[in-house]
Structures are given as structure tokens and as C-alpha cells.
Amino acid sequence: MADRYLSFTGTTPGRFLTRRLGLPQPTALHRWSAEHPYFTGELLHLSAGKSPLDGPDGLAAVLGRTGLAVRARSERPVAVVLDATGVTDIDTLAEVHAALHPVVRSVARSGRVIVLGAPLGTADHHQAAVQQALEGFVRSLGKEIGRGITVTLLRLTDANAAESTLRFLLSPKSAYVSGQVIGIGGGAEVTAPADWALPLAGRTALVTGAARGIGEAVAATLARDGARVVCLDVPGAAVELDSVAGRLGGTALPLDITAPDAGARILAALPSEGLDVLVHNAGITRDRRLVNMALERWSSVLDVNLASVLRTTDALLSAGGLATGGRIVATASIAGLAGNAGQTNYAASKAGVAGLVRALAPNAAAEHGVTVNAVAPGFIETKMTAAVPLFIREAGRRMNSLGQGGLPVDVAETTAWLAHPASGGVNGQVVRVCGQSLLGA
Numbered sequence: 001m002a003d004r005y006l007s008f009t010g011t012t013p014g015r016f017l018t019r020r021l022g023l024p025q026p027t028a029l030h031r032w033s034a035e036h037p038y039f040t041g042e043l044l045h046l047s048a049g050k051s052p053l054d055g056p057d058g059l060a061a062v063l064g065r066t067g068l069a070v071r072a073r074s075e076r077p078v079a080v081v082l083d084a085t086g087v088t089d090i091d092t093l094a095e096v097h098a099a100l101h102p103v104v105r106s107v108a109r110s111g112r113v114i115v116l117g118a119p120l121g122t123a124d125h126h127q128a129a130v131q132q133a134l135e136g137f138v139r140s141l142g143k144e145i146g147r148g149i150t151v152t153l154l155r156l157t158d159a160n161a162a163e164s165t166l167r168f169l170l171s172p173k174s175a176y177v178s179g180q181v182i183g184i185g186g187g188a189e190v191t192a193p194a195d196w197a198l199p200l201a202g203r204t205a206l207v208t209g210a211a212r213g214i215g216e217a218v219a220a221t222l223a224r225d226g227a228r229v230v231c232l233d234v235p236g237a238a239v240e241l242d243s244v245a246g247r248l249g250g251t252a253l254p255l256d257i258t259a260p261d262a263g264a265r266i267l268a269a270l271p272s273e274g275l276d277v278l279v280h281n282a283g284i285t286r287d288r289r290l291v292n293m294a295l296e297r298w299s300s301v302l303d304v305n306l307a308s309v310l311r312t313t314d315a316l317l318s319a320g321g322l323a324t325g326g327r328i329v330a331t332a333s334i335a336g337l338a339g340n341a342g343q344t345n346y347a348a349s350k351a352g353v354a355g356l357v358r359a360l361a362p363n364a365a366a367e368h369g370v371t372v373n374a375v376a377p378g379f380i381e382t383k384m385t386a387a388v389p390l391f392i393r394e395a396g397r398r399m400n401s402l403g404q405g406g407l408p409v410d411v412a413e414t415t416a417w418l419a420h421p422a423s424g425g426v427n428g429q430v431v432r433v434c435g436q437s438l439l440g441a
């Protein structure tokens with residue numbers, strides 16, 4: 001279901017009318033396309049406090065490899081990176097205001113503001129306070145900046161370990177990721193790809209629920225990045241599945257993921273080297289308020305969305321089905337993080353996915369060299385959300401900082417970043433792809 005309001009506000013009369021009526025004016029986002037894969041323009045590199053990331057092979061070198069022209073001053077930056085890793089007290093926190101106050105208005109439409117912070121967990125309570133302060137700052141700026149600009153806080157100690165993340169955030173691929181706090185470090189090995197345009201070349205990725213919607217977009221994006229894709233969906237969707245797999249030069253695996261032997265059947269379908277990327281995307285909703293929810297609605301949702309994720313992950317990890325350097329990306333939902341009336345079953349299953357990811361991540365990295373992360377989509381334009389009643393659908397679309405729904409490709413690009421061989425430092429993260437939805441923190 002197309003977002004007609006967004007198309008209307010993109011026209012001159014539409015802009016005029018909605019401005020006169022005081023209605024929201026979402027900006028059409030700049031997304032990745034083969035013709036325009038990168039941003040072009042200037043990246044304004046600022047800092048607050050004395051940064052530990054400075055140095056010959058430090059942050060400046062990594063930013064220089066993004067393809068943007070890095071500047072200390074810019075009239076119209078497409079992106080601003082404020083290095084606040086050196087913010088340790090109230091005075092250096094004030095430098096965040098001093099650095100960004102004069103420039104926020106000049107950031108280009110659909111641009112980026114990225115604040116870099118230090119990891120939390122320091123014993124110094126002054127430093128802990130001001131580093132935590134950056135989260136409130138970033139989330140508030142994301143809500144007020146407008147014009148399709150996203151704002152993100154990245155916590156890191158090593159700029160090189162964050163290169164794939166910085167490249168993702170500083171590109172059109174992250175158009176719908178805003179208001180997020182992402183931590184880098186303590187994961188698995190970081191491997192720079194031979195070709196940054198084809199980071200998954202020679203790797204095999206399996207995507208569940210790949211016959212349509214977000215799963216289809218994930219399979220297509222991983223294939224674009226060079227992966228051989230194995231597309232899994234229920235046997236009832238075999239025709240669509242064959243068509244997706246055929247188009248992507250991959251293979252189709254018709255299989256109900258809730259089958260007790262699903263793990264063994266996946267293993268049997270894989271090449272002998274095993275799998276490099278496992279994307280748990282299949283999911284269902286069976287909404288009812290708890291008072292009206294029969295057990296079947298509860299169990300079917302928990303089985304597809306959580307129990308099968310636990311079972312297949314365990315089966316693949318214990319059988320060595322995920323290669324060292326492997327990546328697991330599971331699909332949560334902002335409904336799971338914030339809760340939603342009528343979705344006790346769905347939200348329980350998706351909160352469970354977040355719990356699984358956080359607990360498994362350190363062990364999977366230590367024992368198997370595999371990272372485990374989750375994407376948590378907000379309102380994404382798919383058949384699932386097209387079935388939502390009009391009024392609730394419109395609210396879902398507008399109640400976020402970007403004033404519009406996301407597209408399946410937004411979740412797919414985030415998944416591809418997490419699947420990247422150089423994203424080994426990103427582990428145990430639950431990254432919302434929600435345009436900074438008002439639902440939940």
C-alpha cells in the first residue's frame with residue numbers, strides 16, 4: 001500500500017498546502033540505488049574533549065575511506081561526525097553543544113549526524129554521567145532536527161573496528177535508522193573484505209521467510225553484496241520462493257521452520273563449508289487481547305517467532321553449521337521492546353528474541369567466532385502492515401521522527417551491515433530500524 005501522503009508532500013502544491021495547514025512534512029529519504037550508492041559531498045568532522053581516537057591510523061583515516069570529503073569546516077555538510085569519546089565532565093560536555101549548535105541547521109536533507117561516545121561502565125561517575133547524557137542528547141536531536149536527517153550515537157574505543165558501521169551509517173543504506181545507540185567492541189574477529197562493494201563474496205547466507213516482504217528484501221540485499229543465498233519459506237509459498245531464489249541465483253528450501261527436524265534439514269541442504277550468515281526473519285502475528293486469546297494463537301506465534309529460532313540456532317551451532325566468522329541476525333520488533341495492545345503473544349516472542357541475542361552473543365563469539373545481533377523493525381510497508389486498519393496504519397507511519405514508514409530494504413540493509421565480515425565488533429546489539437518510532441525508548 002503506497003504512502004500517498006508522502007508522495008503528495010513531495011509535490012510543490014502538496015508542500016504548500018500541508019505547510020499552510022500545519023501538517024507534517026516528511027522528507028523523501030535518500031536510499032541506496034546502483035546509480036547512487038554513496039553520499040557525495042562533505043563530512044564535517046568535529047570533536048569535544050580530548051579524543052582517544054586521534055592518531056595516524058585513527059578515526060580521521062577511517063572517515064577518509066568513506067568516500068566523503070572530510071572537512072573541519074563546511075557550509076553544507078551531508079554528514080557531521082562529532083567525536084565525543086573524550087567527553088569526561090560537564091565542561092567537555094558543553095563542547096558538544098558548542099560544536100553542534102552552529103551547524104545543525106546546515107546539514108543537508110536526508111543527511112546524517114553521528115555522535116561518537118565512549119563505552120559506559122567507567123568507574124568515574126562524572127564521566128559515566130556525561131557519557132550517558134549523550135544518549136538523551138542524541139535521541140532529542142533526532143526528534144527535533146527534521147528534514148529526513150538521522151542522528152545516531154556510536155560507542156567505541158577503536159575506529160578501525162567500527163569501519164563497516166561508519167560506512168553503513170554514512171551511506172544511504174541507513175536512511176531509516178535513527179535515534180539508536182550502537183556499541184562496538186568485544187565481539188568476534190573483524191575482517192576487512194577484499195572488495196567493500198562485494199563484502200559477502202564467497203559466503204553463504206540462509207534467510208527464513210524469504211518468499212516475500214522483508215525476507216525477500218534481505219535475500220536480495222545479501223545477494224547484491226555477493227552472498228550465495230538459500231531462501232527458506234513454508235512449502236505453501238513454494239512458487240513465490242522458487243521465483244525469489246531463481247531471480248537471485250540462489251536455492252530454494254521449502255520448509256516449515258517449526259518442524260522438529262528443521263535444523264537437521266537445513267544442515268543437509270547446506271554446502272559442506274556450512275553457513276556464514278543465518279537470518280531468522282520468518283515471523284507471524286495472531287493478534288487478540290489476552291482475554292480473547294486462545295492457546296493456539298499464543299503457541300503458534302511463540303513457536304514460529306521464538307522457539308524455532310532457539311531450536312535452529314542451537315542445532316546449527318552445536319553441529320558446527322556456522323563457519324568461524326559467521327553471523328546470526330534475528331528479527332525482533334519494536335512491539336517486542338515497547339509492548340502493544342493485542343500483541344501479548346507477538347511482543348513476548350520478539351522480546352524473547354532480544355533476550356536470546358544478548359545472552360548468546362558473548363558465548364557464540366568466544367566459542368564459535370560468530371556474532372549474534374537483532375534488527376527490530378518499526379512500521380515497515382509490507383503485506384503484514386497493509387492488512388492493518390487504515391487509521392492505525394496512518395498512525396504507525398507518522399509516529400516517528402522521519403514521519404513515514406520504512407521499506408523492507410531498510411531492514412535488509414541493516415541486516416547486511418550486521419552480516420558484514422568487518423562487523424565482527426558488533427555483537428549482542430538490538431538495532432531498531434524504525435525511523436525513531438515514538439513507541440518505546
Ligand SMILES: NC(=O)c1ccc[n+]([C@@H]2O[C@H](COP(=O)([O-])OP(=O)(O)OC[C@H]3O[C@@H](n4cnc5c(N)ncnc54)[C@H](O)[C@@H]3O)[C@@H](O)[C@H]2O)c1
Pocket residue numbers: 208209210211212213214215232233234237255256257258281282283284304331332333334376377378379380381382383384385
Ligand atoms: N512489517 C513490519 O512492519 C514488521 C515490523 C516488525 C517486525 N517485523 C518482523 O519482520 C519479519 C518479516 O515480516 P514481514 O512483514 O516481511 O512479514 P510477511 O508476513 O510479509 O513475511 C513473513 C514470511 O515468513 C514466512 N513464514 C511464516 N511462518 C513460517 C514458518 N513456520 N516457516 C517458514 N517460513 C515462515 C511467511 O510464509 C512469509 O513469507 C517477521 O519476523 C516480522 O515479525 C515486521
